[in-house]
Amino acid sequence: MSALVEIDALTYAYPTDERPSLRDVSLTIREGEFVVLCGLSASGKSTLLRACSGLVPHFHGGTFGGRVTVAGLDTRDHGPGEIAAVAGTLFQDPETQTVLGTVRAELGFGLENRGWSAAAVARGVEEAALALGIGPLLDRSTSELSGGELQRVALGAALAGRPQLVLLDEPTSQLDPVAGDELVWLLRRLNEEWGTAIVLAEHRLERCLPAADRVVALVDGAVACDAAPREFLEWAVEHEPSLATPGARMFSLAGLRPLPAGVKEARAALRAHGVEPEPAPVADPAPPRKVKHPALAFERLWHERRGGRAVLRGIELALAPGERVALMGRNGAGKSTLLRHANGLMAPTRGRVRAAGRVALLLQHPGDLLVADRVADELPEEALRAACLVHLADRHPRDLSGGERQRLALAIVTAGDEPPAAVCLDEPTRGMDRAHKAELAEQLRALGDGGSAVLVATHDPEFAVAFAERVVLMGEGEVIADGDPHDVLAGGWYFATETARIAGALTPQEGAERLRDRLKAVSAP
């Protein structure tokens, strides 16, 4: 396989930063390779992708050293427009990537820009639509599509014309586990059937490692590891444990080798050790919990759209003071709508919400709460100190990292003399690395210890396990499961942690313990 992308000693700093975002990066990506790019937040993943697409330096400016060649085109001499002919790019937010009104026009836009004939454009559009299964959407308006559909359309637009290379920046961060898995497997199919090289930046590695040929880990803008998935996991367990997948951490804690890159590999490895994988049994749904003095209660709550569907259907849910609850379910299940009812942003059409006090709500975009020019103007010094943000007092809120912004927004909504009766968060971990998730889980536990009930809508089962003592699963506006994380998340397929799918245990620690016991039982005479 010949080299498709050659990066030679690339060092780059954005115009507003003195510190380089990429440091002496040298990398070769060959035709038909599936490469996963990983690293903590702000490690340089997005910048590296932007360098491969020519946006760095042509669009962003800044200080650029070294050389990047994509399909023989040197990015110093060829801008993103020319590189677009060989490399399709997909960013995180599908909303800002759709520029035209209909899906058909959107898919054809890039091809028309390249001067393709009308017949070739029509064919390219049809092929991309068929490949991604979006044929029925072709004449739909882009403004009517869901997040998952929009992301598929944006991917279709990047793939129309069959580029040799596709660059993707956390494309699953806004998708539920089902849509996220579908997208990754779609990429795998394109990689296998069309030979398209894929470079995918992602935080949820357990989702994409099984599809990858190679993993490149960035630490502080430099390549720290460039290896096959198993070797990468060995490196991660040793040097950067927050990058290791839960399955690999479980194997490592149990002393098992080789570390598995996915559930299938893990099961095969267990069988090789004489241990038959044992999926957790599916628990019977528990009856609704009775809470005597709830901090927050939804009583037969309905939300019916005028002329549309019922988004919430008779929700009956009560949270005790200090209880930490994860709210899960696929996109459109009604999670966000339920949270919006909790603090009165939306009014129920039937039923009611009862709260023992103020309900704090942190919506999906923490930046929407921040309007001041200085962090110090958002909150008094005491509150900043309590949130460990006092050292950032003079910074502009927009200049904070994602994690810092989240912490500031959470401190704003929970500020006050009395702690809120309940704190609700809507998808707080989108685009967050594992280290920041652990930090947030700690904060949520502290809020619960302070007496506030905590209700968090999330797609991330590992995060749910990290903070929640109860998991509520929603589907089509109804509560379809409500219970202990072990009952709800261990026996599921999509809504289950990786370790649960391998060994029926929710966490790597629990799984490792279980595996050690079973290995002992197997080796005992």
Next chain:
Amino acid sequence: MTYRRRASPLHAARASVACLWCAALAVAALAAEHPAVLAGVLLAALGSAAAAGVGRDVLRFSAFVGLTLALLIAVGNALVSREGLTVIARLGEIPPFGQVDITLEALGYGAILGLRALAVIACCALYFSAVDPDEVLRLFRRFGFRSALTATLATRMVGVLAADGRRLADGQRCRPGPPASRLALVRAVTAGALDRATDVAAALEVRGYGTARRPPHARRPWSRHDVAFLASAIAILALTVAAAAGGLAEVDASGALELTPGAGPWLLAAALLAAALLPFADRRGIVR
């Protein structure tokens, strides 16, 4: 108001023809003064909107924007016009208008001008709801690529920024304590808009906009709806020209308000209505 593909003969017609047809209706409204003819054009626009499945959108927009404008024009004309013989109110000296006498003729002519504005706005609303903007962009890209795209993106950004504005408002409602100042909110919205624009610009760059060439001419076979709406547009324009040449739809407001007498304007209105609505009768092949 946004375009949404629907199963209707007008949506099924090619953008160039649908554009011409909407323009023909608007020209008919601009060329006529007789209230019967203007009412005919207004009915044609609203009837077509209903037949195209966008009746509610067009009616709502026309009622909100068109009626407001019509009222302003009617009142404004009554205040500034010095024409007319039948004084119905003497308001005295009102700066900056000077001596203001409201005449029945000025009020009547103002109402006619308002009705014309309402008809034109209904035609525009029909255009925005039923003509595919992407196809229109493709038409104009052949002549002024970048300006056409900029115009389309500006329209698209309106929706994106409106959604951002709603999110920001929700975010502010989640803040305990006194609400943020309006100035701070405006600054936040502006900064957000700039971020959004940068994201869209980056998306455009990686889709080859920077090196875009003039798009190729697409040859599409003419559908029955293309032909029907083209014939309808030609008929509307021909009737308009004939009416203008024959002085069929005129109003004289210099003295007493005088309308063209006889059945001519009424026949013209009926003919315009029929010419506009006929293409909607054939509903074969309207689903794409």
